[in-house]
Amino acid sequence: MEMQTVNSMNYEHFLDVFGNVVEKCPLVAAAVWAGRPFSSVSALEKNIGDFIDSLPRSGKEGILRCHPDLAGRELLRGTLTPESQRELSQAGLTSLTAGQRFQPSELNASYKSRFNFPFVICVRMSDKETIIQQLGSRIRNSPEQELQTGIQEVKKICHLRLLDISGQVAQATKL
């Protein structure tokens, strides 16, 4: 990605492009925009990570609560963001037939009940089996550990979304 292109964006354009690198939290991209010029995509990513880390615990929990439920609530309601729709689809988690749909429902419900936020995992770095295994394993974490783990997954998702956008911006710049 040509960082010059990114660094020349006004905040409205920047939000159009980067507004959902953290799911349903355009506030994050809107906050870090002021930190430009960014020397690289990694520098932008570091700004995002630092901003997330600067939030109080309630804010970090809030970020997790803005993520979709893997058991398909948002999928069924048609309220997935395009990014989540694509990522869950690539991971084979959006099949709509009841028999095939990813439904770790009891464990998933227990997870939400225990931690008061949804199970967040970077599905593009995983597969159905691993996700179920991770859910079963992470539910035994302490709330503090699990908050940290969830936020690390948010950062992985953000990393891949930034790479996607880098490719698109690079392509658009060439055209």
Add this chain to the structure above:
Amino acid sequence: MEMQTVNSMNYEHFLDVFGNVVEKCPLVAAAVWAGRPFSSVSALEKNIGDFIDSLPRSGKEGILRCHPDLAGRELLRGTLTPESQRELSQAGLTSLTAGQRFQPSELNASYKSRFNFPFVICVRMSDKETIIQQLGSRIRNSPEQELQTGIQEVKKICHLRLLDISGQVAQATKL
């Protein structure tokens, strides 16, 4: 509003209902949910205000940048939230004919260029003439003053949206 109804909501339901009391920042409602039970709507509102105040300066600026441009960018693109659409419409700011549309374009552009965030004002507590007068006046503020003023307006908008929801929830509880 029956606070018992609000306090019994899981975070998903709470986000469905309160997710946009701060424009395009569901993160805020998602963060304060953990502070329940709330003794009153005012207590919920105080939690929201305290969370906003706890954000670093970049986060407060980020909240302002998530607000629509009064000059109509989001209106023209059809990307206004239902709440903003209703509020701007009530203030007579959504007329789509070019001649009638609210276009303080030069002053508005100067404002954005000076502060790097949009001019945010609680339009339901104002009218076209006052908005234009306020824009002309507030543009002379220092960036620090104007950040504070913008955030105060965000809180006024939130206050009225909470009152709207209170009425709706009270109505739904009676039915």
